[in-house]
Amino acid sequence: MSLSDLMTQERQEKIVQLLDHKGRLTVFEICDAFDVSEATARRDLAALASQNLIRRVHGGAMRMQVVATAETPIVQRQGQQTEAKRRIGKATAELIGNGETLLLTGGTTGLAVARDLRQHENLTIITDSLLIADELLEHQRHNIIMLGGVIDADEKAVRGTLTRILLQHLQVDKAILGTKAISLERGISVETPEEAELWRAYIHTAHHVILATDATKFNQSALVQAVPIDAIHTIVSDASLNDDYVEQLQDKGIFVVIT
Structure with missing residues (x-):
């Protein structure tokens, strides 16, 4: 794995951690937090969504929610x-x-x-x-x-x-x-x-x-x-x-x- 790939993986892991903490992030917040372009932020979100780690929403992403086996009344x-x-x-x-x-x-x-x-x-x-x-x-x-x-x-x-x-x-x-x-x-x-x-x-x-x-x-x-x-x-x-x-x-x- 190249240094660039390692940096990308590390950044994406930190995005997931931030979403776990905040629940929702915009593309612009990701750009500010990691000093990356809007295109890079969107690619990161697309990659994470393809792994079912996050859920894309308009303008950003939300933490993936697991459907509970025990139904809420x-x-x-x-x-x-x-x-x-x-x-x-x-x-x-x-x-x-x-x-x-x-x-x-x-x-x-x-x-x-x-x-x-x-x-x-x-x-x-x-x-x-x-x-x-x-x-x-x-x-x-x-x-x-x-x-x-x-x-x-x-x-x-x-x-x-x-x-x-x-x-x-x-x-x-x-x-x-x-x-x-x-x-x-x-x-x-x-x-x-x-x-x-x-x-x-x-x-x-x-x-x-x-x-x-x-x-x-x-x-x-x-x-x-x-x-x-x-x-x-x-x-x-x-x-x-x-x-x-x-x-x-x-x-x-x-x-x-x-x-």
Whole structure:
């Protein structure tokens, strides 16, 4: 290894250490800290991202987050990325036309979408989420169908074989889904084979699949691959999603909405 390569490796290791400490760095902060050009800083970030050591975002990078095997209950997640989820919910609702039939799955971003469907008319909304059903019933503007299954107390949603069987007999215009882990290589990944089967049922049900999720969920991976990235037709996310990542998604034929 040449001296130049050693210097590059050492600098990149220090960038990772800084991200571990600060959580996020801009390209300009890296230039100042290591007295390198903007082009060199961007090459370092690209190299580290390719090793899944960091996550690129607009103008810099963030520390890579590991998807926990122990799920955080939804009531605790509701306080995370709240402004981003509010904007994503609004932008996703704008993709929905009056009179459509939807599958809207549980999760904090799905709940944000439900809140922005208040002004729509005559929707039929199928959901697996007790929280979403409760939110929609408050306004009594739509036809609500609650899926059956075993109640997941942490997620306030139904799961299991019965849920999957019911989905296999339904057809909707659009499915609006959320995820905790998505990557270009593995698509949507989840923690259990049962959850992966449920995801495949979601996809099979819909003519058009919309993934509504904040930027922290990208370049993440969980234990079991559920569906490939090209199973998604539209992605709605926030402005923290890296521009290069957006281009790669678009290259795969995915329509991307950044809000």
